[in-house]
Amino acid sequence: xxxxxxxxxxxxxxxxxxxxxxxxxxxxxxxxxxxxxxxxxxxxxxxxxxxxxxxxxxxxxxxxxxxxxxxxxxxxxxxxxxxxxxxxxxxxxxxxxxxxxxxxxxxxxxxxxxxxxxxxxxxxxxxxxxxxxxxxxxxxxxxxxxxxxxxxxxxxxxxxxxxxxxxxx
Numbered sequence: 001x002x003x004x005x006x007x008x009x010x011x012x013x014x015x016x017x018x019x020x021x022x023x024x025x026x027x028x029x030x031x032x033x034x035x036x037x038x039x040x041x042x043x044x045x046x047x048x049x050x051x052x053x054x055x056x057x058x059x060x061x062x063x064x065x066x067x068x069x070x071x072x073x074x075x076x077x078x079x080x081x082x083x084x085x086x087x088x089x090x091x092x093x094x095x096x097x098x099x100x101x102x103x104x105x106x107x108x109x110x111x112x113x114x115x116x117x118x119x120x121x122x123x124x125x126x127x128x129x130x131x132x133x134x135x136x137x138x139x140x141x142x143x144x145x146x147x148x149x150x151x152x153x154x155x156x157x158x159x160x161x162x163x164x165x166x167x168x169x
């Protein structure tokens with residue numbers, strides 16, 4: 001039996017097609033602190049995605065958290081690294097059976113959220129957005145058929161978990 005290798009190119013192409021706006025392509029992205037971002041209805045914040053030629057197992061994007069805002073609590077099956085471009089705040093991170101940890105961050109800091117840890121990011125500043133560069137292994141995990149994202153919402157004091165498995169075409 002022949003070993004099948006993951007098709008990273010097809011996986012990345014499929015991932016890019018899920019965007020509601022085009023991803024910027026090229027070898028260089030300039031001026032991340034002031035780069036334009038687009039609203040993401042699925043997340044409630046704004047972002048801009050980037051595609052670098054011949055880099056098929058990673059994706060990069062900038063996200064902006066509104067003044068005093070926060071991302072939804074979620075977890076996913078990929079590694080994620082965050083470089084804080086501007087602003088200050090904290091991230092709440094916890095494994096399913098562990099105590100929550102708070103990561104305090106400000107412009108110039110780098111932090112990560114390990115695979116399958118619940119997390120959310122909070123902007124402390126009530127008047128200015130916070131912005132970070134995030135680099136993930138989403139395309140790699142999709143090509144391996146192991147990509148999923150799970151959200152945790154609070155409604156009427158009850159936690160509701162929704163699992164959204166994503167498949168590679």
